[in-house]
Every structure is written in C-alpha cells, then in structure tokens.
Amino acid sequence: MIASSFLPRARALPARWAAAALWCSLAAAPWALAQTPPKAPSDGVPDKQVAEGKAESLNMRLVGAEPLQGRTAYQPTIQHQGNRWIAYVGHHGDKKMNPLTGKMEDNGTSVVDVTDPKKPKYLTHIPGEEGKAEQGGAQMVRVCAGADLPKGDKSKFYMLRVFGNQAHEIWDVTAPEKPTLLTTIGRGLKGTHKNFWECDTGIAYLVSGHPQWRTNRMTQIYDLSDPAKPVFIRDFGLVGQQPGAGGPVPISLHGPISSGPKGNRVYFGYGTNTDGVLQIVDRDKLLNGPKEPTPENLLAPQVARLDLPPMHGAHTVFPLFGVEIPEFSKNLLGKKRDFIVVTDEAIQKECLEGRQMVWVVDVTTETKPFGVSSWTVPEASGNFCTRGGRFGTHSSNESTAPVFHKKLMFFAHFNAGVRVLDVRNPMNLKEVAWYIPAMTKETVVLETPASMAASGLPFTEASKRRAIQTNNVEVDERGYVYIVDRANTGLHILELTGPARNIADWSAAVKN
Template identity: 80%
Template sequence: MTRLVLAGAALAAAGAALAQAPATAEARNMRLAGYNDLQGRTAYQPTIAHQGQRWIAYVGHHGDRKLNPLTGKDEDNGTSIVDVTDVHNPKYLAHIPGEPGKAEQGGAQMVRVCSGADLPKADKSKFYMLRVFGNQAHEIWDVTDPARPSLLTTIGKGLKGTHKNFWECDTGIAYLVSGHPQWRTNRMTQIYDLSDPAKPVFIRDFGLVGQQPGAGGPVPIAVHGAISTGPKGNRVYFGYGTNTEGVVQIVDRAKLLNGAPEPTVENLLAPQVARLDLPPMHGAHTVFPIPGMPIAEFSKNLLGKTRDFLVITDEAIQKECLEGRQMAWFVDATTETKPFGVASWTVPEHSGNFCSRGGRFGTHSSNESMTPVYYRKIMFFAHFNAGVRAVDIRDPFNPKEIGFYIPAVNKNTVVLETPASMIAAKLPYTEAANRLAIQTNNVEVDDRGYIYIVDRANSGMHILELTGPARDIANWQAAVR
C-alpha cells in the first residue's frame, strides 16, 4: 500500500518508549485540518452539532481524572465541549465532569445533541445534550450556551451499566442503553419519550429473551447500541456484543413503541422482524442501515436493482491480535426476515505490521451520521492502531478502501491497560503490548464533510478532510459551499 508520510515534530524528548511508535502521521487521501488535545482525556464518542452559526463538538470520555486548565482543578473525565466552527483553530469551551472511576467504570462515554427547534415539545430556542453519567444514570443538559452547560434533569438513577444511546431529534424518542437492576444483564434498552427534555416519559424496557427479570438459563450477550430510522423507516436496528457472540436484531419501531410493555417472552418477541446471530468470535458494536441502495451493476436486471443493507462493525478488544479479526460486514437485508452477508472489509495487517505495533488492531465503530455528503457513498471506520479508514461503499458487494489517516502519538499518548479478559485467559503478553500506539476509538462526520476521530489512549481529537480521488467521490466542494 502506498503511503504519504506527513511531516511531524520529533518526539525524542518524550522518552525511549515514545520513540517506539511512529513519530509522524501516516495518510492516504486524507489530511489533518485541525486538532484539539481534549485535555489529554481518553475519548469515546464525538457528536457534532450545528448551533446557529457555530459548529460544536461534544465528546464523551471514558473514566479517568485529569486537570481542567479552565478551572485549575482535577476533574473526573466527563464531556468535552469544543467549538469547531473554524476547524483549523478549535476552541475548548467547557468540561462537564463525569462519574468517578477508571475506564468503563467511570466517565460519561456517550453523548447526543438535539435542537429544541426539532424536538416536538421543547423550547425552540434551546439546544439539549443527552449523555450517560458513568454506569449510574442518564442526564439531559441545556447546552444552548455550550460554554455554560446546565443540568436539566437526570434519568434512571441507580443503573448498573450504560453505553451507546440513540436519540431521534424529530420525535424525541430515545433508546437508552441501561442496566436495570432487576434485569439479568448489565446492558439492555430503556425507551423514553424525550420530546420535552425537561419531562422524560418512560415507554418500556426491551432486550433479548433471556435477559428479562425472572428468566432462566444462560444470559444472552448485552446490547451495545441501537440506530433508528424513525417513523418513516419504521425500523430500529439493535447490535449486541463486541468481539464475541454478536446478535443483530431488526425491530418494527411502531410495534416496539406501542406494544404491551411488560417484558414477557411474547412481548419481547412481538416487535422483532428478524434476528441474525453472528459467528462466535464476532460482535455487533454498530449496526448502520443503508436502505434503498441502488446497485449500478444490476441496473439492467429486472429484479434487485435496489437493495437494503446493514453495515455491522465489530469491536476489537484484545491487544496484539489475540482474538479473531474484528472487521466490518455488509449484510443484504432486502428480504428482512432472511438477512445474509455479502461482503466484508478489513485493513490488511501486513500493510503496517499492525499486530506488532502495540495496542488493539481491528475495527471499533463506524460513523453514524447520515449526512448527504457521505451517505450511500463513503463510510469511515475507526480501526484503533490503524487509525481511521475511508471506504467506498457505492457497491456494497465490493467495498474498497480509498483513504486513511493514522495520527502520530504525542505527549499525551499512554499505554492502555491490559484487558482483564486477557489476564484471566492467561494469553501471551509480549513487548508490543507495552508500546505506545494510536488507538483511534470512534469517528463521526459533520454536514460540512469534516471527519472527527478521537483516541482511546489520550491522544486527542483530530479533525480531517478528504483529498484527491476520495474527495471527488464525496463531491466535497458542493458540500462545503
């Protein structure tokens, strides 16, 4: 693979360990537009909101504790708020502390934002942020002035787990990944009507059969998150699992919201359209729907010219490739009750010797924005030590990588802790596990076409743009005018 090595500052002062990692960014058809260090915090989900004449990035963090230079105090990792109107000069506006604790046990990983102008019953002049508070609860904040956020209300206190929420801004329906104390799993789904963010209305609890209170037998894998197509598409796509025993569940949205709420076996199955069980060594971190996809190759066929697809992204967990390769899978769901895989995509390991670079190698997440700039054309996949990858999906039967960007490690980059599962399994542990490595964790795009990646190993937020042939596919110039 041909690579363009971007110029970068030498990192000798950071010590011998830092010198083991690439000291310059690596890229093809992507370039750096802007950067913010996010106060050196370990980051999970970025969400980009267009607020009036401004563009604001809200970034959720894993648990830890760092100095906030704005207050001069050490604060538990929570939510960073960054003005990215000028992507070349991002301005850090505020940090909202999260739950005390390390990694998955603290912080405020997930964040979504809706405008009051879109929410049916909200104050039309305001903007609202939905976030998790560690594993304990969900919160709604008034972020109309993003530099001065204020807590509006708390939802679901006393939970035993949270994660990747989804909020329909046009209806207010929210799918909150929670851990209800009476359920048998630490992550199921609680559905709320947040059309008036100040007055949350509970609708129902939902999960796989076997997770509900009073069930017996093995407990199915926990949910990771959902993506809804809203009233028009009338589907909700649930992904369960990370790197093992994954499940994809296609659900009728109307039946889910209007059906009997008691978590009986019958009521949990009633809205289910289909269930796809993945192989044992693959999960479903993100399930991204692409319905109504025209297939150029089939344009002269009588049938099948347009297809519905799901793009399923696994999450790599173990360092040094000590697991099955986690990657992206393309599933044809045109016949919803019989979804089947038609393609897969991964970064070739030999293209960067990624299994020996240190850290995790494999996919983690895809972008979730359906902006017309990229939808049905290009998807972006966070790939840990292989950075972010741009993939041409115009032919979902043959996805092709068209660009990538791997940031250089910097003074804030740390070596991530060894996963407990790796220790428990007594897996081999080599020198590579102690090397500094970029760990691109999550990716999102905005309606201008900029790409935002954040790093699990404290390396900050990089704002990117496409170049060359990749930029042409996105029709970038039309998008930014």
C-alpha cells in the first residue's frame, strides 16, 4: 500500500517563476555520475531461473519467482490483507493462455499470494482490454483497504485499475482469488496510465484522455472515498491541453504523486523520454478552487513548474522531504532539505536516444527548484547498448515503507535490471546493489523488423537479441523488493544482502 500523507507541509510561496531561467541553474548543477562497482557473482539463484543464463547481482538475492503466465508486466502493487500479502500486477496488452481457466485471455491483472515470498502462489487473472502493448491490457493498479477509506466498507479491500485506454475500474478484492467488478469510471476515454489513489482520503488522480481534451493523458480527479459511488471533482492539465485551446499541445501527463492533506502538494510528471515537466501543485487549491478548465484556473493551483531539456522526460516524480544532510549538520542553514527524485523512461532500444536516468531536484524553496545530482548505470559495465532491448531508467519504487524510505531507493533499469541507490544524501547518490534476472524460456524479443521500421529506426543484430527488460519495481513493508519484466520473464521477489542490507531500518519492518 502506498502511504499518501507522509510528507511535511510544504511552504506556501508565490506561484509564478520563470522555468527557463531556473533550468539554466538546473543544467549548471553538479550532476555527479555515480560509478558502478565491479560485478559480483550471482548469489543463490534457483536452478529453474538459470536454465538460459545466469543472473547478475551485487548485494541482492533472489527469494522467489512467478512467471505470471508469460505476460508482459507493468505495475506491481503489494497489499497486506489480513494475514496475507497479495501482489497485484498490471499488464501491457497481449493475449495468453490462462492455465487456471484453459482459455486464451487478454492481458489484464495478475493476482499473486506472496505471503511466503519463496513460494508465490498465482491466484487469478482478471482479463483486460483487447490489444497489443500500450493499446490494451490493464497496466496500472492501486489497492486501498476499506478500513483506510473514509466511506469504505471496513471489512473489504478495493482495487483501482485501468481498463486498457478506455476506462477505469474498481474491483472488490476482499477475496483476492475471487475479485468482483464494483463499478466503472470514465468510459470512452482515449488514454489512461499511472494513477494515484490517496487511501486515507479517497481522492484519486486518474490519468485519462478525456475525448474533448487535446491530449491523450491529463488528470481527472475523483472522490473514491466510497468506491461504490465515485464522485467527479474536476479535470486538470497543462495550459494548452484544455478543450478549445490553440497552438502546440504540451507533452502528455505520465503520472502524479500526492502528499495528501498534510503535505498539501501534488507532484505531476509529464513526458517520458522527451520534453519532461515537473509541476508542483497546491492540493487544496486544486481540489477546492475554480474548476472550469480556463488557462487562469489551470494555473491557479500551480506552485512551480520545471521544464526539463528536450531529450528527457519525467516518468516518476517521487518526493523525499525532510532529509537531514550530515555534511551540513554544523551549518546554520540548509541542514534539512526537500527533494524530488525525477526518473526518465527509456523508450528506444539500443541507446537510440539520449540517456534516460535519475535526476534529483532540490525543492527546499519550492518556487525555485534546482538540480543537485544525477545518476546512471555506466554503459561499459555491462555493454548494455548492444545487449539487446532498452537500456536506461524506467521508474522508481513509490512505497514509503519506513524500512527503506529516505535511505534506499530502487530503480527499474530495463536490461540493467533493478538498481539500488543510497539516497541518505540525495546530493551524492551511491549505488549499493543491483539484480539482473536470468532469462527464461518465456523471455521474448519485444521489437520486430516491422515495428522498428515503423519507428524509423534500424533493425540491427542487437535488435534480434532477447534481453531482460525490468519494467517496474516496488517494495513492501517487510523489506522485500518486487520487479516485473516487460519481456515476459515474470515477477521476481528479491532481498538485500551484505552492506546494502545494513542501510535499511529493519526495526521498522513489518513481520509476517
């Protein structure tokens, strides 16, 4: 479960500033590239996972794996339900056989019991929209306990998911092996993606493509405090995306993260691998201000906006607030700082784009954000540009589980697996662990000569190579790490070992 009110209240400062001028300071900041230590041997990979190669790892160990019926996977969400831990995994579009039903089913949502992470148990598959890749499936999934929602049934659990690009759905997953559809929101959309749901308030920020808006991804805000009775609040997006606007259409939304009522901020990331935008918004003004989508009303809740360079996006914008910097402990000012960790998404195979990576933005004075560090996996450490598939970041974990929060962050890095960074000083990121799973018989080549030609890109020898494509990552309150693979290799459950494990706060970990 994702905590939604973990952030201290951000300063209420003037909302207007010059993005271009601020980016100049951002570009001039000390973007230090962390150096990756030499690779260590794999530590303890089960035989079934090394059938077609050997996992690569440093300070991480494979605990268990689940093939997810060979489906291409996107978002994992882990929920503690009674005495069980359940993983809900969203899938990109495709069609696969479901051995539990004996039927071919359009990719949707996999439900896996991970109470014993060594022996994950596949419970059920909920079919999604027909289609391939981004045009089908049910990529995004969030879960809230009814006990947390203000108007939810206290005995129930609810799953919010997208239905391809058409709609959003709420399911009753109290019995995770027998989910039932509760209601559908926003039929007839032209896009969906990475939603955020505040479990303590019920407010949901749904990434949608309203038919009348000029973009396929903007924000529709709903009150889902009673999941059976959704209440629409407003539409929101960048100026120029609204109905009736003219000129170029700003880059589409990728996903928001809210700090809830306590922090009173919502952080929006726009773009994936190009023209990224970090937008900081006053939550109270967003929810309670004027709602007609005029330029003035869309700008009213904006606290700050940071435009990234053309070849970088803002896939995930994750807040790290109240970080105490040991180096500045004797300074009168600046010893405690607020940051946003911006993660780009690599889109093109074989490095046929700018390097997508991790950027840290200091927002201690939130109207004047500036860059303080960056990080990427050195390509030569694994010959990643010619290994096959995508190389570069995709996303970070979003859980604020105390065992890891403000200590370690986890980044899905496609053919470089999952990478673990020490973020105790976000101005000086240090890699402390990684894990690249072994390929299996299910691992596929995602691109074909036709798809590459349609993109205007060359189909090379590297294009023919199968490769791990670690797509998304999440952690749970017990300290387990969950990664899922875009190239059909399934779910891997990991744990830290060695010096990396010692950084975590195991006194804060939830016991089974």
